[in-house]
Amino acid sequence: MSPGEGLAAADFRELTDALKYCVLLHDARTFDILWANRAACELLGWTVDELRPLKAPDMSKNARQYSRTLGHRWLGRAAQHGVSTTEWCYRARSGEEILTEAIAIRVELAERTAVMVQFRDIAEEKAVRRDLFRTEHRLRAFLGGLAEGIVVLDDADRVLFASESATRLLDDGLDGADFGTYCCDGRVPEREGRYRFAAPGATPRWYAATCQHIEIESDLRGRMLLFYDITDRVRAEERHRRDTQHLDHLARYNAMGDMAMAIAHEVSQPLSAAYNFVEGTRGRLGAGQESVLWGLDNAVRQIDRARRILASLRQYVGRLEQSEQLTDLNAIVRDCAYFVELRAQEHAVAVEFELAAEPLPVRCENVLIGQVVMNLAANAVDETARLPEAERTVTVTTRRTGDGRAELAVRDRGHGPPPDERVFEGVFTAKENGSGIGLALSHRIIARHGGTLDVHANEPRGSVFRFTLPAVPTHHPPTEP
Template identity: 60%
Template structure:
């Protein structure tokens, strides 16, 4: 193809979509404008030539004539000058532009060629982006959650300011750092495994990691890990994490509290058992002592009857065997205190407690009524702890009834199904709940017993709550109180161990 002619260059120049104005380098008057400039400003070339800066610029102070002239003069003196200028169209619309003035030496003399483009939308977009970025930065700075992006080697590609705050380091210095160095050895190993196995495009993975504190303080982070790829610009594992140290400590304290609760409940159970056993054992031991004393008396007299001696010794032996059986029962019960959670039938738990309850009732001349559910009520629980709750509720009812006339001394123990729950209910005919001010029954602060400390009901409630159940109290009809514990029944029940 032949070289471009002057006419060709003229056509190309006319076809420019970039706006061009040509000013005289000395007078600053407009001597030419391309069609694009005429279209944008709404003037013809002939209309543009006589115009001065005030005629075609915004009235704002930063676009005053002297400022525009000084800008063109800088281009004339130094070859080029750039400015943000607001032109005003023939329709009196302000047009914000980025304008570049360039000195061009023509054969007829120097001129200043101004090239400009409308940047109003672009500037508005930039301002919107700037505001959005500012808001995001503010949000990120004030987030309780830290944000980092890690590469395949667990090195930080991006870190928010909140991440730096949580890690106790300057966020700007995290780039390129090995994130796992902030974790203890076990947590670092688990985190690397998660990073290596987190699928691209898969669901996020959650975990807990312990921080390796330089000052000896132990801290914990809850971390959500997900692989991201933002237009190929930021690719890696996104970690969102927040400090859960207080939560972990609370959980540990709860575990210690639960252990203490179990310990206390077991000691209470052993105490109740010991009191009952002491009463039970005293009777056969006293009877055996009497039989032995009778045998000794016969030996000291005349005309010893061997048959009567054998009878006395046999009965003494029987009473001693009965005491041994009672002690063996106590041993089995104490061993049972160490059993962990298992499947149990609430009917059987009540049956296991029946002997001790009966002893307490006989001591106080209280009659017992038993109402058992026909079907098994299978729950998952620590049998001895729930048994302790049953005895606590029942002993309270018996002690309450001991204060009333003999004809009212009745306590009812019932088991039943209530929808998805198994329920054990203890009913008495005493004064009801009037002894508990403002309904504060289970808080451990009040008791109707002279020598009581109120811890029984509070402890019982905590035991049942830990098993996912509830304990509640209500007035009995026509008089007295009803205490009931409810535990969730199992939907599918495997065979119980006997």
């Protein structure tokens, strides 16, 4: 073998000895080792003279994939095609097994054709690669199992990166999308808070989101958004808020009942005394005092009417029990009718009661269901009071539905159902000084009893507020409230 043109033999040896890559030179026909550079000798632990007689089993790992047949096949591919690459595990003189990346190249020498094998130790590199692969696999598993979604947005709010959890929460098409199309409240989060997200056409859900700037060298830079679903928590808070309002209402209701009882008790005594005085005075007047007698008769009637009002009030507010009992829905309506008619008379509204001929047994808290009846009827009276007097009619009906439930409906001829779909959430009122809480409380009371409350358009005009309560077998006689 002669050195390259322009190089002395000594210079050529210095160059080959300086190589960090290991080099073995094989005969292209017999595959015998012809020569090795210093790096190969130092790595394998043999001199060139000791390497020449060695065969593949002498210097390769004792494993099937490193057999002599496979080694010859690899070198033969290089001899035939010019180059061939493989991973080969050499065994050093000390017994140490060295995994290498080996490249076999056909070389046309002056005296013969040879196959030059260049190889380097890749054991440490393979270990690092395995560690990186394991770390990447773990990170993917962690990110895929996160409840939080992670997206990185550029300055134009386009998604640069989306985690598997983010695509699972929102949409598979997040990568490269405009994140603004997923923000149901019209703004892309820039600070910590609660937001509603949804894929186009999907139902919005509530998410808690946090934002921070992220910059990973030149690979990823932008606003990182972390978010997780809190829809159940928001709904629970909303239910708690409604329950709190309901309890506040009951507290005010009970306080009102106590005050009404006290007023009824205190006023009934002077009314009774006034009634007795008027009766006594009328008995002492002679027959010629017709005008005085007429005035006293009317005074008696008014006092008697006031006594009946107080008696009805005491009967009604005196029943503030919180336990359910079996009763007739028709009886509850009749019990409320007096107060509904009083409200209607103030506005010259006619109230028609069309009650079912048969009993409608339900299990409920009488006072609460009575409160719903009066609330719906009072709303209908107030709505109808805006109409011309000839059209001021409210109809209250009860019936048994096809599935056996007890139903009450209040119909008016007003302006129709409220336009707000959240009419039973305490946000709607058509009254100048109303709060809208009455319908929300009515909805909660009916739902608490396992019933439904809804509103529909009345024909040809107006609204129908209707609630149903679960049926009770008719063989249980209802308790008269």
